[in-house]
Each structure stands twice: as C-alpha cells, then as structure tokens.
C-alpha cells in the first residue's frame with residue numbers, strides 16, 4: 001500500500017498532531033482508496049486549540065494591532081492563497097472529489113473575500129450618541145466577540161470557510177476551525193498559510209476529528225463565544241441548541257430543497273442549462289442545488305426532452321481532468337444515501353427518465369459515482385420533493401400558473417435559494433418577492449459573490465454570510481458613558 005500523506009493541525013502557530021497520537025484516513029472518492037491521514041483529535045485537542053485562540057484574543061500581538069494593520073494581514077493572506085490556488089485546489093479535488101476545474105476557479109475567487117473584509121476591517125465604526133441627559137457624553141464601540149468556532153461541511157470546505165474566516169478575522173476575533181472528517185486536508189493546508197502571511201500565533205487554529213466525538217466539546221466549550229456553522233439541518237439544530245444552552249452567538253447555514261422555476265416564456269436553451277447547473281454541477285452536492293425543477297405545463301414535455309438531451313451528454317470521469325463535468329459523490333455513506341433516495345422516488349411512483357444507478361463502465365467502477373438522475377411526474381408531497389438528497393437527483397414538477405408555482409415553491413421546510421426563468425420582468429420581480437428563500441436568481445443559477453448576502457430562511461438557517469453586513473455577525477456593541485459634570489447627584493435614583 002502506498003504511504004499516506006500526513007496533514008497536521010495548526011495550533012498556537014505551529015503544526016500539531018492529535019494528543020492521543022491517533023490518525024484517521026481520508027479517502028479519494030474517485031479511487032475509493034485512502035490517500036491521506038488526518039490527526040484524530042478528541043476533547044483534549046479541542047481544549048488545546050480553544051485555549052490557544054483565547055490566549056491570542058486576550059493577549060499577545062493580535063489585540064494590539066490597529067484595524068488597518070489587521071486589514072493588511074488579510075490582504076497579504078489573500079495574495080498567498082492566490083499564489084497557492086492550484087496546489088490547494090488539487091488537494092481539495094483529491095479529498096472530496098469536486099472537479100478541479102471548479103475548485104481552481106473557487107480557489108482563485110476565495111481571496112476576494114479576504115480582500116473585501118480586509119478592506120472593511122478599518123471601517124468598523126461606533127457612534128457618538130445624542131444625549132437626553134445633561135453633562136453626559138456617550139459613544140458606542142464595535143468590538144469582536146472572542147473565539148469563534150468555524151464548523152464546515154465536506155462539499156466546499158475552503159469556500160465556506162472563507163465566508164466565516166474573512167469577516168471573523170477582520171472584526172478582530174480569533175478562530176478554531178473544525179472541518180468535516182470527510183474532507184479536512186485542504187483546510188489544514190490552507191490554515192498553514194496564516195503564519196506565512198504574518199498572523200500572530202493562536203489567531204487561527206484547527207482541530208480535526210469526528211464530529212460525533214468532538215462536536216459537543218467544541219460547541220459547549222466555555223471559551224467559545226460564537227459558532228459559525230455550515231452543514232445539515234439536523235446537525236445545525238443540535239449546534240443551535242448547544243449555542244442556546246451555553247448562551248453563545250450562532251449563525252447556521254443549512255440545507256435546501258430549492259425550486260428552479262421555468263415559465264413558458266423563458267429562453268428555454270438557457271433555462272435547460274440553468275436546470276443542469278442547478279443539479280448536476282458538483283454532482284448535486286451543494287446546499288443550493290436546484291433539486292426541484294418546476295416547469296410550466298404548456299412547455300413541460302418539450303422542456304423535459306431538451307433537458308434529457310443535455311443531461312445525457314454530461315461527462316462523468318476523473319475530477320482532476322479538465323473535460324470531466326460530473327465527478328463522484330464525496331463519501332461512500334452519501335453514495336448509499338443518494339441511491340436509497342432513488343429507490344424511495346421509484347417506490348413513490350415518480351417516473352425515472354434518466355440515470356438512477358451507478359454507472360456501469362469499468363473506468364468509473366472504483367469511484368463513488370451516481371449517474372445524473374431525472375424523475376418526472378413528481379408530486380411536491382413526495383419525499384423526493386421534500387427532503388434534501390445532496391446528490392445528482394432532479395425531481396420535475398409541473399405547474400399551471402404563477403400562483404401555483406409560488407405555492408409549490410414555498411411548500412417546503414427549507415428556504416435557501418430559488419431560480420426563476422422568464423422574459424417577463426414584472427413577473428420575475430413578483431416571483432422574487434413572493435418566494436421565501438434567502439437568494440432568488442433570475443435567469444441564472446448558482447451564482448455567489450463576496451458582495452451578496454447569503455443565507456437561508458425557514459429550516460435553511462439563521463444569519464447571513466458575505467456582503468457588508470456579514471461583519472456584524474462577528475461584532476458586539478458596547479456603550480461607553482462619561483459624566484462631564486463635576487458632581488455626582490443622588491446615588492439612590494436611576495440616572
């Protein structure tokens with residue numbers, strides 16, 4: 001067996017193994033084989049990382065930096081990530097099976113979050129307050145929260161981490177990162193760059209291990225001030241409950257069952273590509289997957305034919321190769337989950353139009369692949385239309401008019417994103433208002449930016465990432481009062 005590459009945690013500015021000395025394997029989803037080893041941390045490692053972060057928050061060089069100097073560090077880090085983009089993208093592709101073509105694009109874009117929030121670091125302003133009391137001067141300070149726990153999933157480890165780290169650090173917090181046990185390698189390689197950029201030790205730390213073993217000690221740790229979480233809604237609910245029990249700040253970016261809605265007047269060639277982008281890009285393993293395709297009845301059959309024609313051409317293959325369009329599922333457990341949802345959909349009476357199984361070709365046999373799968377004749381009450389599959393499985397649901405489209409779109413527990421395809425601008429804006437989702441894309445799909453707030457309504461989460469106000473999620477307000485009078489009146493009454 002080939003030797004496995006070892007990745008280390010970053011704690012207090014240096015590389016660290018697990019206190020127990022244990023490691024766990026990380027698998028390459030294309031080969032199904034272990035390729036790397038990750039420190040198998042436990043509560044001792046959580047404690048060590050959180051204490052280092054707390055020490056860096058309360059003493060040392062980090063709190064002494066001016067806001068402008070903090071911003072400059074973020075810019076320097078952004079430049080370093082850009083110079084390492086290809087190496088980091090290769091690690092992520094090997095570790096979670098996402099296409100190198102997509103990951104290298106993401107890695108070249110991730111620095112923008114650090115530039116944007118680096119620029120905001122010295123624009124965090126308090127206010128001088130108008131006063132209703134004589135001889136009193138008061139102002140507010142916007143202060144960091146303390147140690148932030150950043151917990152990320154396996155599907156886009158570095159992008160989703162950047163959404164948390166950039167505002168958290170710009171605001172002056174320190175961080176402990178817990179990546180998913182299924183895709184930790186790129187995060188550990190990324191975290192090494194903070195010391196190179198000149199960040200003081202302890203500002204960014206990592207702790208790896210199984211969420212079921214270390215999640216609780218991290219989310220309940222008394223020195224953690226805030227949890228910034230991205231993952232599934234079941235775990236998110238546990239994390240939210242722990243945050244409430246222990247009175248911590250929390251943001252939750254959770255799952256979705258997003259409607260991608262095609263009206264008869266849409267540019268159908270674009271809408272077909274938008275439907276494919278919504279569900280087959282990243283093999284459907286994105287929180288914003290447009291997994292419910294709502295198609296106006298008058299164009300339904302024609303649209304389904306066009307969609308099948310395009311989806312059939314999707315090239316499955318090695319995610320490291322430039323021409324591959326659909327890569328494997330990241331974990332074996334997720335592969336089984338996706339296949340089980342295909343069985344559920346068939347049993348519910350949905351009509352299988354494409355895929356529905358693992359590809360039967362020798363060069364993909366070792367990988368955790370599922371063919372692009374399309375079900376037509378889906379009723380919005382079926383489980384396949386209500387539950388997040390997190391794989392390349394599309395449910396097509398017909399609708400008759402705008403009201404019905406809105407009603408089907410909103411009849412779901414989630415509210416992360418939606419797509420609307422129409423050439424009618426008034427209808428597009430009406431739909432954008434009526435759909436209960438944190439993001440609505442009109443005539444496009446799966447677009448994100450550091451400038452645009454992102455987050456969920458309903459079961460898709462709490463709080464927003466990206467955009468200027470995201471920094472508020474990592475700040476708290478302090479009011480400072482100063483008595484300008486020479487005396488101090490009656491001490492027994494409220495001033």
Ligand code: NAP
Pocket residue numbers: 151152153154155156160178179180181182209210211212214215216219230231232233234235236238239253254255256286287288388390416456460461
């Ligand atoms: P997950 O199982 O909820 O895990 C997310 C993270 O939480 C992982 O690091 C996991 O560690 C950790 N974790 C597990 N149990 C924990 C606990 N008790 N306390 C604290 N942390 C715990 O999600 P996933 O399967 O990795 O990711 C897929 C899900 O993420 C999907 O539902 C998807 O929609 C959602 N997602 C949402 C967004 C968004 O921005 N809204 C973006 C991407 C993905 P281990 O992996 O080590 O167990």
